Amino acid sequence: MDISLLNAFFLILAGLFAGFINTLAGSGSLITLPLLMFLGLSPHQANATNRVAILFQNVVAVRNFKQQGLINYRSSLFLLIPAVVGSIIGASIAVNISETTLNLFIGSLLFVMFFVILLKPDKWVKTQAGQAKEKPAFWQVIIFFFIGVYGGFIQAGVGFFLLAGLVLGVGYDLIKANAIKVLIVLAYTAIALGIFIWSGQVNYLYGIILAIGNASGAFIASKYARQIGVKYIRYILLATVFVAGIKVLFF
Template identity: 50%
Template sequence: MELEWYIILALVGTGVAAGFINTTAGGGSMLSIPLLMFIGLPANVANGTNRIAIVLQNIVAVSTFRKKKIIDLKTDYRLALPAIVGAIAGAFIAVEINVDLLKNVIAGLMVVMLFVVVLKPEAWVKEKAGKVHAKPSLLQYVIFFFVGVYGGFIQMGIGFFMLAALVLGAGFDLVKANAIKVFIALLYTICALAIFFYHKQVDVVAGLILAVGNMIGAWLGVHFQVKGGAKYVRYVLIGAMVIVILNLLGVFG
């Protein structure tokens, strides 16, 4: 696909916003996938192409989190394993689904999460001592398997559900949870991207241009979190969730 200069600028600009949102909260793909479809990519190709930006964005994010000593790959890899298996399964799913029903279900779950974030702020900003360094439970492994299935199949909105699992289920504060989130997403997205490549559902040029913006946004997002802390990340999370919920409910047309 030959891209005009203004489309290139739109991809980079949208990528910056998506990378920042993905790294600090979730839902950035709600911006990038529609844009990829707007420039002419079929929905399945847009879904696959977006994974290039996600992979490169998360490489930058994980590298920056490591330099800031927020993430320790020696201990924070455990929950990534079931997510990878789930993502591979999700990327192979080829069943008919009611997209409108799915959007409403996701919006409903996010409304519940929004109330939890607003009404129980302490759960999102304080790490639970003695819980977060323990070996994950069987339930956590099961939860992250299904998180992976969803991420491998759709990707959009996966960050919110992963944050809920990491904060409410595993006891991490938002900054640490975001670091582990992007690490898990990096690993399972690589696997999912390989499957999309195999099925020729990736536009490499558009994906790499979008990725330039995503990487810049990811770098900015990590530094915002390290400087502002979990308290300010929570505000970004609330704002992103409100916008995504309204978008899923068709408020923006």
């Protein structure tokens, strides 16, 4: 599939913004997913192609967070493994679900996440951070398994669920939780992307162009995570998600 310079510009710009907010909090895919559909990809292709950008974005973010000493691979395995197993199930469901159902799910999700963002989920996440334990409890492993199922299926909005699980459930502070979050997403995205590639639903040209933007945004956010504020990002995201939801559901 060919792509115009204008469409390539939109993909890079959207990817830049999505990679930035994905690394700091989450829901950047609520921008890139409807954009890919707006540019002509089917819901299945958009859902699959978006994972190429997510993969590169998190490779960059994990590298920078690791350099800052915010990621411990060994302690993260207890949460990473159930999320990866869950993502295999979620991605397998996504490649087989009907296009009409997937389109309805994406459109409905956009409106649900609009109100989640509106109610400032990051505020209660920040205020209830505790002390992380050496090993998560069994119920925490189950929670991350289902987060993995959701992430493998659709990805959009999974950052909020991961942050809530890592901060409220495990006890990490928000900066540490962001670092572990991108490591978990990187691991299960690599597996889920393999399933989408096998199903033949990935548009590589769109995915690579979008990945350039996502990786750049992730680099900026992870490099300066301690200095960047996300107050105004929320307002832009709200407007974008609302308009995208209307477009996906009704047009």
